[in-house]
Amino acid sequence: MSDGPVLHVRDVRKRFGGHAALDGVSLDVHEGEVVTVIGPSGSGKSTLVRCVHQLESIDGGAMYLDGELLGYETHRGHLRPLPDRRVAAQRSRMGMVFQQFNLFGHWSVLRNVVEAQVAVHGRDPAEARAEALRLLERVGLAGRADAHPRMLSGGQQQRVAIARALATNPRIMLFDEPTSALDPELVDEVLSVVRDLARGGMTMIIVTHEMSFAREVADRCVFMEQGRVAATGTPEEIFDDPSSPRLRAFLSRFTGKTPVEESTS
Numbered sequence: 001m002s003d004g005p006v007l008h009v010r011d012v013r014k015r016f017g018g019h020a021a022l023d024g025v026s027l028d029v030h031e032g033e034v035v036t037v038i039g040p041s042g043s044g045k046s047t048l049v050r051c052v053h054q055l056e057s058i059d060g061g062a063m064y065l066d067g068e069l070l071g072y073e074t075h076r077g078h079l080r081p082l083p084d085r086r087v088a089a090q091r092s093r094m095g096m097v098f099q100q101f102n103l104f105g106h107w108s109v110l111r112n113v114v115e116a117q118v119a120v121h122g123r124d125p126a127e128a129r130a131e132a133l134r135l136l137e138r139v140g141l142a143g144r145a146d147a148h149p150r151m152l153s154g155g156q157q158q159r160v161a162i163a164r165a166l167a168t169n170p171r172i173m174l175f176d177e178p179t180s181a182l183d184p185e186l187v188d189e190v191l192s193v194v195r196d197l198a199r200g201g202m203t204m205i206i207v208t209h210e211m212s213f214a215r216e217v218a219d220r221c222v223f224m225e226q227g228r229v230a231a232t233g234t235p236e237e238i239f240d241d242p243s244s245p246r247l248r249a250f251l252s253r254f255t256g257k258t259p260v261e262e263s264t265s
C-alpha cells in the first residue's frame with residue numbers, strides 16, 4: 001500500500017470505433033473517499049468504471065491501484081499487457097457492482113458470496129462461509145442464504161451482489177448504476193446498504209442517476225460530459241453552485257428548475 005491515492009486515473013482514453021467514450025479522464029480517489037459520478041447518458045460514466053475494473057482495455061493514459069499500474073507491466077523498457085491471471089488478481093482487489101446484478105443463477109445466495117473468496121483468494125471454505133454469512137447479515141439477507149437468486153426481488157439480488165463484491169475485501173468498490181434496473185420501490189433498500197458502506201469508510205466510486213443520493217453520499221462529485229470530466233467538486237459546489245451552464249442544464253432535468261441562460265458555455 002502506498003501513501004498516495006487508492007486509485008489514480010491519469011488522462012485515460014478509450015475509443016469505440018471512431019467514437020471517444022473517454023477523452024482524457026483523470027481522477028484520484030483517496031482512502032475512505034466516496035466519489036459519485038453523474039452526467040448525461042453516453043457521457044462515459046460506465047466506461048470509466050469498466051476500464052478501472054479492466055473489463056475494457058484503454059487506448060491511452062494509465063491507471064494505478066495503490067501505486068501499482070493496472071493492466072500493464074514494464075518489460076525491457078516497454079509496456080506490455082499483463083497476463084490474464086495477473087489482471088484477475090488486480091481485478092480481485094476491486095469490488096464491482098453492476099446494474100444487472102450478474103449473480104450466478106444456478107448457485108445459492110450463499111455460494112454466490114463464498115465462491116470468489118475460495119477460487120480467487122484461496123480462502124479456507126469454512127472461513128469463506130462464515131465471512132459470507134457475516135456479509136449477508138450486513139446487507140440484511142442472512143435469512144436467505146439458501147435461496148436461489150430467482151427467488152429474490154431485484155433489490156435483494158443487488159444486495160447479494162454487494163455482499164459478493166465485499167467478500168474479497170476490496171480496496172475500492174465500483175458501482176455502475178446499481179439501482180437503474182430496479183423497480184422504484186426497491187431502490188431505497190439498495191441505497192441504504194451503499195450509504196452504510198460510505199459511513200463505514202469504504203472507498204468507492206458510484207455511477208448513478210439518483211441525484212439526491214449522489215449528493216448526499218459523496219465526499220466529491222464528478223460531472224462527466226462527452227467523455228471528459230466537465231466539473232468536479234464537493235456536493236455543495238456541484239449541486240448548489242454549479243459552475244458551468246451545461247451542468248446547470250443537466251441538473252435542471254432532475255429538479256425541474258430552469259437554468260439561467262448564459263451566452264458562453
Ligand SMILES: Nc1ncnc2c1ncn2[C@@H]1O[C@H](COP(=O)(O)OP(=O)(O)OP(=O)(O)O)[C@@H](O)[C@H]1O
Nearest residue numbers: 016019020021039040041042043044045046047048
Ligand atoms: N461496448 C461498446 N461498444 C461500442 N460503443 C460503446 C460501448 N460501450 C459504450 N459505448 C459508447 O461509449 C459512450 C459512453 O458510454 P457509457 O455507457 O460509458 O455512457 P454512460 O455515461 O454510462 O451512459 P448511461 O448513463 O446511459 O449508462 C456511448 O456513446 C456509448 O454508446
